[in-house]
Amino acid sequence: MRSVYMAELEELNKKMISMGMLCENSVAKAAQSLVGLDRDLAAEVVAKREEINREEREIENFCIRLLLTQQPVARDLRMISSALKMVTDMERIGDQSTDIADVVRASSLQKIPEGLNFREMAESVIHMVTKSIDAFVNQDAVVADAIISYDDVVDSYFDSIKGKLVGLLKNDKSDTTDMLDLLMIAKYFERTGDHAVNIANWVIFSVTGENRGVQGK
Amino acid sequence: MSTILDVEKLNLWYGDHHALKDINVEIPKNRITALIGPSGCGKSTFLKTLNRMNDLVAGVKIEGDVLYNGQNIYDPSVDVTWIRKQIGMVFQKANPFPMSIYDNIAYGPRTHGIRSRVRLDEIVERTLRDAAIWEEVKDRLKKPALGLSGGQQQRLCIARALAVEPDILLMDESTSALDPISTGKIEELAQQLKEKYTVVMVTHNMQQAARISDECAFFLLGELVEFSATDKMFSTPTDKRTEDYITGRFG
Amino acid sequence: MTETTASAGKLKKTAGTQATLENGVHAVFLLCGVLAIGFVLCISVYLIIAGIPAIHKIGFIKFITGTKWMPTATTTEPSFGILPFILTSIYGTAGAMAIGIPVGLLTALFLTKAAPKRLSSVIRSAVELLAGIPSVVYGLVGMIVLVPLIAKLFRISSGATLFAAILVLSIMVLPSIINVSATALDAVPQEYESASLALGATKTETYFRVSLPAAKSGVAASIVLGIGRAIGEAMAIIMVSGNVANMPGLLKSVRFMTTAIASEMSYAAVGSLQREALFSIGLILFLFIMMINAILNLMIKRKKV
Numbered sequence: 001m002r003s004v005y006m007a008e009l010e011e012l013n014k015k016m017i018s019m020g021m022l023c024e025n026s027v028a029k030a031a032q033s034l035v036g037l038d039r040d041l042a043a044e045v046v047a048k049r050e051e052i053n054r055e056e057r058e059i060e061n062f063c064i065r066l067l068l069t070q071q072p073v074a075r076d077l078r079m080i081s082s083a084l085k086m087v088t089d090m091e092r093i094g095d096q097s098t099d100i101a102d103v104v105r106a107s108s109l110q111k112i113p114e115g116l117n118f119r120e121m122a123e124s125v126i127h128m129v130t131k132s133i134d135a136f137v138n139q140d141a142v143v144a145d146a147i148i149s150y151d152d153v154v155d156s157y158f159d160s161i162k163g164k165l166v167g168l169l170k171n172d173k174s175d176t177t178d179m180l181d182l183l184m185i186a187k188y189f190e191r192t193g194d195h196a197v198n199i200a201n202w203v204i205f206s207v208t209g210e211n212r213g214v215q216g217k
Numbered sequence: 218m219s220t221i222l223d224v225e226k227l228n229l230w231y232g233d234h235h236a237l238k239d240i241n242v243e244i245p246k247n248r249i250t251a252l253i254g255p256s257g258c259g260k261s262t263f264l265k266t267l268n269r270m271n272d273l274v275a276g277v278k279i280e281g282d283v284l285y286n287g288q289n290i291y292d293p294s295v296d297v298t299w300i301r302k303q304i305g306m307v308f309q310k311a312n313p314f315p316m317s318i319y320d321n322i323a324y325g326p327r328t329h330g331i332r333s334r335v336r337l338d339e340i341v342e343r344t345l346r347d348a349a350i351w352e353e354v355k356d357r358l359k360k361p362a363l364g365l366s367g368g369q370q371q372r373l374c375i376a377r378a379l380a381v382e383p384d385i386l387l388m389d390e391s392t393s394a395l396d397p398i399s400t401g402k403i404e405e406l407a408q409q410l411k412e413k414y415t416v417v418m419v420t421h422n423m424q425q426a427a428r429i430s431d432e433c434a435f436f437l438l439g440e441l442v443e444f445s446a447t448d449k450m451f452s453t454p455t456d457k458r459t460e461d462y463i464t465g466r467f468g
Numbered sequence: 469m470t471e472t473t474a475s476a477g478k479l480k481k482t483a484g485t486q487a488t489l490e491n492g493v494h495a496v497f498l499l500c501g502v503l504a505i506g507f508v509l510c511i512s513v514y515l516i517i518a519g520i521p522a523i524h525k526i527g528f529i530k531f532i533t534g535t536k537w538m539p540t541a542t543t544t545e546p547s548f549g550i551l552p553f554i555l556t557s558i559y560g561t562a563g564a565m566a567i568g569i570p571v572g573l574l575t576a577l578f579l580t581k582a583a584p585k586r587l588s589s590v591i592r593s594a595v596e597l598l599a600g601i602p603s604v605v606y607g608l609v610g611m612i613v614l615v616p617l618i619a620k621l622f623r624i625s626s627g628a629t630l631f632a633a634i635l636v637l638s639i640m641v642l643p644s645i646i647n648v649s650a651t652a653l654d655a656v657p658q659e660y661e662s663a664s665l666a667l668g669a670t671k672t673e674t675y676f677r678v679s680l681p682a683a684k685s686g687v688a689a690s691i692v693l694g695i696g697r698a699i700g701e702a703m704a705i706i707m708v709s710g711n712v713a714n715m716p717g718l719l720k721s722v723r724f725m726t727t728a729i730a731s732e733m734s735y736a737a738v739g740s741l742q743r744e745a746l747f748s749i750g751l752i753l754f755l756f757i758m759m760i761n762a763i764l765n766l767m768i769k770r771k772k773v
Contacts, residue, residue, distance in 0.1 A: 072464070074453065074460045074463055074464055075464060076464050077451075209452055273665065298669065300668075301665065301668040305667070308663065308666075312659035312662065314660055314663065314664075314678060316681075328664075328667060328668060374663070378667070
């Protein structure tokens with residue numbers, strides 16, 4: 001039994017969980033700051049960015065060292081190499097949340113117009129991020145598969161919001177800058193969903209060895 | 218990819234101990250096949266059944282067929298010395314004879330009737346070149362082989378085995394007693410050799426198996442648990458026992 | 469504090485007694501070693517002192533090359549040529565080795581390589597028994613069985629000949645050759661034999677082309693051992709060789725260097741040239757054996773290197 005090696009694999013798991021939670025919280029807070037138009041909360045999200053980046057570098061170095069010292073094969077090799085790829089997507093999720101928070105802070109928006117279901121979209125995205133990280137923790141390819149399909153839901157929310165925003169812009173009753181801000185926020189949420197899908201794909205690779213290819217960034 | 222050795226229902230007992238249980242495998246031609254597994258799993262025993270070196274062990278009983286190019290090597294009418302000429306072996310510890318380098322290489326051909334000095338010279342040079350050691354020893358062919366370093370001696374043993382022109386080369390943990398540089402040279406040699414020969418190697422170094430073999434067979438407690446392409450075995454093994462072994466989860 | 473000084477004191481005392489004991493034991497070892505050297509020196513010196521006078525009086529060349537040994541001749545000048553004895557010892561030893569080496573080596577090969585375990589241990593015990601049989605018993609059996617047989621076979625009056633001596637000697641050297649060669653063959657690493665077999669050689673080819681050559685220094689040592697035994701044997705051959713101071717012939721009665729000394733010493737007059745000459749034969753024999761031992765040592769040293 002390679003007890004040092006087993007302990008290090010455990011450690012990697014823990015680090016991934018911890019970073020996963022950081023990202024989940026970022027998305028949740030960014031969504032909350034939008035819905036409540038809470039600019040202080042948005043500032044908190046921005047402040048967390050550095051920590052997420054640091055964790056990404058730490059996990060990358062840890063994985064590379066594991067590859068060097070333990071020469072993993074089979075299941076372990078897949079797990080470690082997919083962890084390397086997943087932290088990139090997790091860091092991007094952190095970035096998207098920061099971008100959302102930045103827009104919220106800088107925006108002059110006072111109220112989110114009726115009919116724009118940002119709350120539902122945000123909840124879906126948070127659900128996807130949470131579940132993708134759960135799938136990794138439990139090495140559950142079934143859950144991962146479900147997330148990949150669920151992305152359609154998020155995409156349709158985005159299309160609906162975009163359509164309504166176009167309508168509002170045409171009406172000329174609202175502030176164009178604010179509308180564009182909202183469009184960007186919606187896009188950031190949609191991109192977050194895509195990154196969650198990437199994470200799910202890497203989970204499937206880790207569990208089954210099937211490399212389905214990931215969506216572009 | 219054709220098969221050069223077809224093993225069917227091979228069973229082996231050392232006295233009462235059932236050392237090989239119902240082995241069925243096809244060894245492909247011109248490839249490197251690695252045999253891996255924990256100590257005592259039967260991989261070396263299996264290797265030695267391929268050139269009937271197990272016949273020399275007292276109290277051994279062998280059932281089953283090993284077909285070499287379609288012919289069963291265990292058929293009583295087969296000349297075992299001819300089998301061993303066609304299927305050569307390199308051992309774990311280099312074992313050159315206490316003779317000159319030249320005589321070591323010439324031993325095999327002389328055994329099989331080649332006496333002409335010219336032919337022997339040609340064989341000696343050719344096999345020492347094939348074993349990537351000609352440049353190092355060409356000026357001291359008459360010196361004792363035991364004066365060479367460990368890595369050189371092992372390459373000499375490979376050349377000696379090649380001198381009888383086998384089809385298959387069996388390597389029984391041939392690099393486990395060598396330093397990394399000598400090991401590297403022999404690994405490279407094995408990869409060149411597979412163009413003309415077939416290599417079957419036992420190794421307990423899994424990185425080595427992953428590095429140079431094309432096919433891999435995992436043995437456990439006398440059974441052949443899994444046999445597949447090396448890439449596949451080391452990325453997505455089929456049997457849990459295989460995965461547990463190669464990831465080091467049982468000890 | 470007192471405890472440590474007390475225990476330190478005890479330590480010193482035990483160290484002291486230990487040192488004395490060590491030195492004492494070493495002294496005993498030294499004494500034994502010196503004694504052994506002393507014995508050899510004494511014998512050598514005595515032989516030289518005893519043997520030189522006769523050689524001096526007779527003349528070395530005449531002594532060594534003279535073909536007639538008649539020390540008690542009264543009608544003619546007594547002659548002291550010991551060439552017959554020297555040649556007989558040489559021929560007898562050579563003959564014994566000519567039979568003993570092939571038989572011994574093949575037996576050793578059989579024992580170590582080819583024989584099944586049980587047969588091998590039976591043969592080994594038999595060989596050990598052979599080694600333990602006293603020379604006089606060999607002589608007895610030779611006298612009772614071999615000598616009449618030879619007489620009948622070759623239709624000569626007496627079977628007590630060089631031939632009989634050679635036969636007896638060859639049986640006597642067999643245990644030495646077999647045991648030492650077998651040990652040397654056992655010591656040949658099995659890897660050499662595996663390598664040879666894996667190249668497609670048969671077992672026989674392997675034994676003769678790999679095992680024997682690899683064991684050659686051990687085999688050579690066994691041969692030298694056998695020679696030493698043969699040349700020094702007296703008791704057995706005195707009973708079968710006929711004891712006549714002839715120039716050697718296979719079916720002639722002969723006398724060896726050893727038997728020459730043994731047979732005449734009892735009645736040679738004290739102070740006579742004959743007695744002194746017998747000592748000289750002893751000296752020459754001793755020189756032969758020294759030479760053989762020197763060769764043996766050289767071979768063993770080479771083997772160690």
